[in-house]
Amino acid sequence: MTDILSMTEKELRHFLETNGMKQFRASQIFHYLYKDNIWQWQDMRLLPQKDREYLQEKAPLYIPDVVSRLDAPDGTVKLLLRLFDGNTVETVLMRHPYGNSICLSSQVGCAVNCAFCASAKNGFVRNLTTGEMISQLLAFRKYVTADLHSIVLMGTGEPLLNYDAVIKFMRLIHEKDTFYLGYRNMTLSTSGIVPRMYDLAAEQMPITLAVSLHAPTDELRRQIMPIAQQYPLEKVLEAADHYFQETGRKVTFEYILIKDVNCNSACARGLIDLLGGKNVLVNAIPINDNYDVGLYRPGHKAIQDFVETLQRHGLSVTLRREMGSKIQAACGQLRIKHLNP
Numbered sequence: 001m002t003d004i005l006s007m008t009e010k011e012l013r014h015f016l017e018t019n020g021m022k023q024f025r026a027s028q029i030f031h032y033l034y035k036d037n038i039w040q041w042q043d044m045r046l047l048p049q050k051d052r053e054y055l056q057e058k059a060p061l062y063i064p065d066v067v068s069r070l071d072a073p074d075g076t077v078k079l080l081l082r083l084f085d086g087n088t089v090e091t092v093l094m095r096h097p098y099g100n101s102i103c104l105s106s107q108v109g110c111a112v113n114c115a116f117c118a119s120a121k122n123g124f125v126r127n128l129t130t131g132e133m134i135s136q137l138l139a140f141r142k143y144v145t146a147d148l149h150s151i152v153l154m155g156t157g158e159p160l161l162n163y164d165a166v167i168k169f170m171r172l173i174h175e176k177d178t179f180y181l182g183y184r185n186m187t188l189s190t191s192g193i194v195p196r197m198y199d200l201a202a203e204q205m206p207i208t209l210a211v212s213l214h215a216p217t218d219e220l221r222r223q224i225m226p227i228a229q230q231y232p233l234e235k236v237l238e239a240a241d242h243y244f245q246e247t248g249r250k251v252t253f254e255y256i257l258i259k260d261v262n263c264n265s266a267c268a269r270g271l272i273d274l275l276g277g278k279n280v281l282v283n284a285i286p287i288n289d290n291y292d293v294g295l296y297r298p299g300h301k302a303i304q305d306f307v308e309t310l311q312r313h314g315l316s317v318t319l320r321r322e323m324g325s326k327i328q329a330a331c332g333q334l335r336i337k338h339l340n341p
Contacts, residue, residue, distance in 0.1 A: 001084070002059035004029070005131030005138075006168070009177060019058070021051050027177070034178045037141060039063050064089075064132075064139050077144050083108070083132060087125060089156060091136040099149025104136050106166055107157025112191045114212070114225045116256050116287055116295050127162040133169045137179065150185040154210070159188050160196035167203060174205075183207050189254065194231045197239035201246040209243050210252040210283070211236060215262050216270025224262070233274070244279065252281045257306060259287075263298040268309040275315060282310060285320045 007015065012026040028046050032038040039061050041052045064081035067088055071077050075095035082088050089105040110117070111124035137148065151173070153159040159166045170186055173179040187208040190197065200209065213236075215221035221228040240251045253275065257263040275282065284307050286297050298306075303319070310317045 003129055003131040004055075004059050004061060005033070005134045006129050006165075007131075008168075008172060009175070015059075019054065021054070025051065030177045033061075033138075037138075037146070039138065039142075063135055063142060066139070066143055069143070077140075079139060079143065081136065081139055083128075089128065089132075089136070091139065091155060093140055093144055096149070100145060100147050101150045101152055102137060102140055102148060103152050103155050104133055105155030105157050106133065106153055106159040106162045110157050111161065112158045112225070112227050114191065114214075114227075116214075116224065116258060127165060128157070130165045130169045130172060133165070134173065134178075137173070148179065148181070150187070151181065152187040152189065154187070154189040158191055158193065160190045160193040160200070163196050163199065167200075167205075170205060170207065187252075191225055191227045192231050192236040192239075193227075194235045194239045197236075197243060201239075201243045204247065206247050206249050208249060208252060209240070210254050211240055212256075213253040213271075213282075214256050216267050216274050220262060220267075224256075224258075237274070237278075240280070241278070250279055250281055252283050254283045254285060257284055257286045257298050257303055259296045259298040259302070261295070263302050263306050265305070265309065268306050271310060272313045272315065276313065280316070282315055282317045283320055284310075284317055 002015070004012065004015075009026050009030055012029060013023040016025055017023050025047060029044065032044045032046075038044060041047070041056045041061065044052060047055075062084045064083055067080040067082050069077065069079055077093045079091050079093075080088055081091060087108045089108060091105060092103040094101045094103065105128065107127050108125035109123050113121075137151070140148075153166065166188070170183070170188075173181045173186075174183060183205045184207070186205075187210055188200070189210040189212065191212045197209070197211075212225065213221070213233075214224050218228060218232050221233060240253075243249070244251055255262075255271070271282070284303070286303055287295055289296050307317050307319055
């Protein structure tokens, strides 16, 4: 199936010309898709009827169906979206004082299988296309709201294991004729795929890079994140330093706080030794109680003691605002419930 939503305007012009249509129709199609929110070929009245019929047959447009929608009291909205092949992905809209942010999935399932995350429990199925990532944004525009301030690639999947499609997605939504979203309004979260972190730095897109750390030692990190067996902390930190040097963008290190695992004074001291003196941000994230994986949230005092210890020793730390936990839409809670029905 020809995936129009994965195409740049240049690629679309080439496709149209190759198939006997006028190149200038590409700009009309982009305007229909991204400005007029028209996603049916037959409704694109400026296109000749024969072109609309050909495109409907050879390149049908598909905006995912909503299998379920959950709304949280804090305004968070989670959509379970059915893709063209019957697989599903979850996408979350979070409302902030500065605007709406959409948390996108980059894969169906995930192969990384972090201990705290429910998203990988059904295993890895396949990568999403660039168009399927864009269609998540269009689905929110269609079913919820068109107001978009930022995106975070923090949903199901490891974005850097779907590298080419993710890079093209970010470049495409940056274009003036699509969403015109600034790179500084994009965040990519990775478990630490070191070679691709270097590749990302070379792209020279000043996005925010968020690296899942979750432990101050390799031994503990391997228990939490099996991918750490391939990429030890030393190499992950070197790649993060390189990203900062190349882009000037401060790297965020995400640290899930897990009761009786990594939220104690020894881990705090280890984190200070590991990151002290670096121009980074630590994003402390109390785990959302997740009975699927048997890991639990530390008590309030333990969380505060951990964060304040880091701050006293000069680390820049934020305690993540918790959103969407009541609808299983918070960090680590996304889980594919419908696979190939």
